[in-house]
Amino acid sequence: MNNKYRLNRKEIEQYLASREEEFLSGHDTGQGWERLQRRIARRRKKRVITRLAYMAVCLIALGCFSVWLSQEKEQQTLALQETISASTDDFPEKGESKAILFLSNGEKINLDQNHSLTDKKDSALFTNDRQEGILTYRKTAEAKPVQEYNTLVIPKGGEYQLVLSDGTQIWLNSESSLKYPVSFKGENREVILKGEAFFHVPQDTASLFTVRASNMIVEGTASKFNIAAYPQTSTKTTLAEGCVKIKTPFKELELFPNEQAILSSDNQLTTRAVDAHLYTCWTEGIYEFRNTSLEEITAQLSRWYNVDMQFKYPELKEKHFAGVIFRKEELNMAIETIQAVSDVKFTRQGNVIFIDRKAGRKEERNIYPIEHV
Incomplete structure (x- = not known):
């Protein structure tokens, strides 16, 4: 059994050796190597082409995205410009100097339509400067026994300045009116305000300057103060300089700089500390x-x-x-x-x-x- 196994093994080895010779004789190892290298080169070339194609696709996609992003930014810019333009078209209003003067005889004068206006019919002379938006009164030698009143009305969207015959300077805000004497006589220096106004009252030892606004009376001299008395709101007096007295049907008090008196709808009078500039800067x-x-x-x-x-x-x-x-x-x-x-x-x-x-x-x-x- 062992001899038979050795014989068979020897025959097998001889067979394998002969098959190896046949394989080697039928295949040139040099040519095989070259063929192998060519196959590898083809595969490498294919991979390079694939990679290049992939990169090209990525570059094209990136380019398209850049173009889209640029167009998107341009569209957003145009949309923003259109929005701003539309907003400008929607809200073009601007504030301006305009007012209507009602004389004591009932005559109505649009001050913003009169570049220069002079009145000598009353006991005072007034001039209108439309460019600056200032109506100015000054005393004359002529005197009348009856005190006459004019009324300056400021419509919505307007504002105007007024200088009374005693030198008091007044800034009137939009939607306001002031009734005042054409020329002050004796100790009576009283005006009636509806809306909002800022007063600069010069020193006068002979008489106080009085403003009636809603249920509040403000008295002072050598002072600067603002009164806001619009309908359906509290009446507020804010003092910037000097000293004024506040009177209401139920209470009186003195006001000092950077203080504000507030009269509520139920006639409750209170005061508080404020920055007066916040309530007077509208005049600028x-x-x-x-x-x-x-x-x-x-x-x-x-x-x-x-x-x-x-x-x-x-x-x-x-x-x-x-x-x-x-x-x-x-x-x-x-x-x-x-x-x-x-x-x-x-x-x-x-x-x-x-x-x-x-x-x-x-x-x-x-x-x-x-x-x-």
Whole structure:
């Protein structure tokens, strides 16, 4: 059995050796190596081409994305420009100097239509400077036994300055009126205000200067003060310089610089410390506010620019802002800035400007800062 196994093993080895010779004789090892190298080269070339094609596709995709991004940016820029242009078209109003003078004889004069106006019929002479928006009175030698009154009315969207015959300088805000003597006689220096005005009263030892506004009487001399007495609001007197006395049906008090007297609708008189500049800067064409409700801001904008603003949601009135608005700029500037820093938007429908919420905008703060309007 062992001899048989050894024989078979020897035959097998001889067979394998003969098969190896046949294989080697039929295959040139040098040519085989070359063929192998050619196959490897073809595979490498195929991989390089594949990689190049992949890179080309990526570059084409990147190029298309860059073109799309550029077009998208251009479209966004155009959309922003169109928005700004549309806003400018929607809110083009600007504040201006305009007023109507009612003489004691009932004659009505549009001061913004009269470049130069002089009246010598009364005991005082007045001149109108439309360019500067100032109506000026001064005393004359002639005197009349009966005191005559003129009334200066400032419509919405207007403002005007007035210099009385005693030298008192007055700035009248929009939607206001002042009734005053053409020429002051004796100790009676009294005027009647509706709306808002700033008074610069010169020193006069002979008599006090008196302003009646709603249920409040303000008396003073050598002083500067602001009175806001619009309907359906509290009457506020803010003192910038000097000293004034405040009188109401139930109470009297003295007011000192940077103090404000507030008379509520139920005739409750209170005082508080304030920065007087915030309540007098409107005379310089500036509306500066701190922690002021949107309701108060839009009330001022409505008067300044002669527009009707309405809230779609009452809670929007309670949003508070801090910033500055310049009256000589278009209303668009104020609206654009308020929209940019808050979640409210302004839309115009005919003669009405509606104040609404922005879609999808979340509330982020209680007080919105406005750097410039």
